[in-house]
Amino acid sequence: MTAPDGLLVVDKPAGWTSHDVVGRCRRLAGTRKVGHAGTLDPMATGVLVLGVGRATRLLGHLALTDKTYEATVRLGATTVTDDAEGELVEQRDTSGVTDGAIAAAMTGLTGALEQVPSAVSAVKVDGVRSYARVRAGESVELAARPVVVSRFALLARRGDELDVAVDCTSGTYVRALARDLGAALGVGGHLTALRRTRVGPFDLSRARTLEQHAEQLALVPLDAAVAAAFPRRELDADEAVALSYGKRLAVTGSPGVVGAFAPDGRCVALVEDRDAAARPVVVFAPA
Numbered sequence: 001m002t003a004p005d006g007l008l009v010v011d012k013p014a015g016w017t018s019h020d021v022v023g024r025c026r027r028l029a030g031t032r033k034v035g036h037a038g039t040l041d042p043m044a045t046g047v048l049v050l051g052v053g054r055a056t057r058l059l060g061h062l063a064l065t066d067k068t069y070e071a072t073v074r075l076g077a078t079t080v081t082d083d084a085e086g087e088l089v090e091q092r093d094t095s096g097v098t099d100g101a102i103a104a105a106m107t108g109l110t111g112a113l114e115q116v117p118s119a120v121s122a123v124k125v126d127g128v129r130s131y132a133r134v135r136a137g138e139s140v141e142l143a144a145r146p147v148v149v150s151r152f153a154l155l156a157r158r159g160d161e162l163d164v165a166v167d168c169t170s171g172t173y174v175r176a177l178a179r180d181l182g183a184a185l186g187v188g189g190h191l192t193a194l195r196r197t198r199v200g201p202f203d204l205s206r207a208r209t210l211e212q213h214a215e216q217l218a219l220v221p222l223d224a225a226v227a228a229a230f231p232r233r234e235l236d237a238d239e240a241v242a243l244s245y246g247k248r249l250a251v252t253g254s255p256g257v258v259g260a261f262a263p264d265g266r267c268v269a270l271v272e273d274r275d276a277a278a279r280p281v282v283v284f285a286p287a
Contacts, residue, residue: 004029005053006219011207012040012048024210025050028217037062038170038199043085046196047207055222057282061257061270062229064170065200066150071191073162073178078188082118082175092187094160102154102162105184109177110152114144118175147172161192201228222284226259226267233260233278235268243268244285248277257281 008029012021018039026034029052037049037059046069051059076094079086119142151167162181166174175191182189197204208218220228231254239249240262251273252258258278260269268285271278 004217004219005222006051006055007058007202007222007225008034008050008052008213008217008219009202009207010048010050010213011204011209012045013210014045015042017042018048021048021210022050025052025213028210028213029053029219035059038067038196040196041083041175041194043083044194044196046194047199047202047204048196049199049202052219053222054284055225057284058222058225058229058270061281062200065229066167066169066198067172067196067200068198068203069166069168069174070155070195070197071164071166071174071178072193073164073181073189074192075160075162075182075185075189076187077190078179078182079190080119081190082173082179083191083194086190090188094185094187097185097187099154099157101185102157102181105181106152106154106164108184109180110149112146112148115147115172115176115180116144117142117173118179145171149177152177223261223265223267226270227261230257230259230270233258233271235260235262237263240266240268240285243271243280244283246280246283248279250278251276252278 008025010021018036022034022036026032031053033053033056035051035056040046040048049062075097077091078089080089148169149166149172151165153165155163155165166177174194178189178191212218233252235243243249243260249271252271257270257272259267260271262268262285266285269283270281272281
């Protein structure tokens with residue numbers, strides 16, 4: 001039996017690594033050709049997009065899309081990992097923290113930022129994951145990297161617990177936002193809960209639990225996945241054949257990656273305008 005090509009949108013359970021989910025979905029799909037776009041920590045839940053078969057070639061492009069999270073931040077305590085799973089480093093009194101101060105600090109963490117990732121993260125330092133170095137007892141200082149937080153909103157406050165919503169670019173660490181919010185308020189802070197509600201066009205309304213996928217694999221077919229995630233370019237028959245051989249076409253006029261579709265509705269390739277031509281980034285259709 002030929003493995004299907006498409007995306008699986010999973011509502012990841014707490015306690016599972018993203019690799020655990022990939023392993024489970026390999027068994028469900030009957031193929032080892034399964035990967036994921038955008039890692040979620042074990043404590044986090046929510047939208048994890050997986051590619052099956054040829055759709056694994058979409059994942060690097062989906063990983064670049066904006067994401068939405070709902071999270072809970074606890075003020076007054078810092079941890080080694082910037083989340084509730086790490087060892088407590090320091091506690092401070094939060095009685096003087098006002099709602100106005102919180103709003104101002106959140107505004108200061110909105111927009112284009114230079115964010116220092118959490119030390120316990122998957123960022124590589126000299127080829128070794130940062131979290132591995134920290135767990136080996138090393139002191140790790142990571143360089144700041146540009147991210148964009150387009151929304152950092154307070155949904156509710158329960159004493160030291162803040163429920164927040166975050167819209168951000170790929171590569172943003174919500175744990176680091178919690179840490180930096182606490183630091184801006186002078187009391188420290190860390191993340192206690194995290195749920196990803198959207199990756200690009202795929203949100204919780206399209207996500208299924210692993211149990212639901214086990215009952216019936218809810219695969220988003222490759223053609224539909226590309227149509228949902230990227231702008232669309234219609235090809236004529238000659239263009240479809242040329243592109244399937246990797247040939248360049250006339251420019252699309254659209255910024256970024258575009259899905260190119262044959263007259264019969266099949267996605268032939270992803271293309272991108274470069275050097276006065278639409279060049280194939282990924283070719284799916286056989287010649």
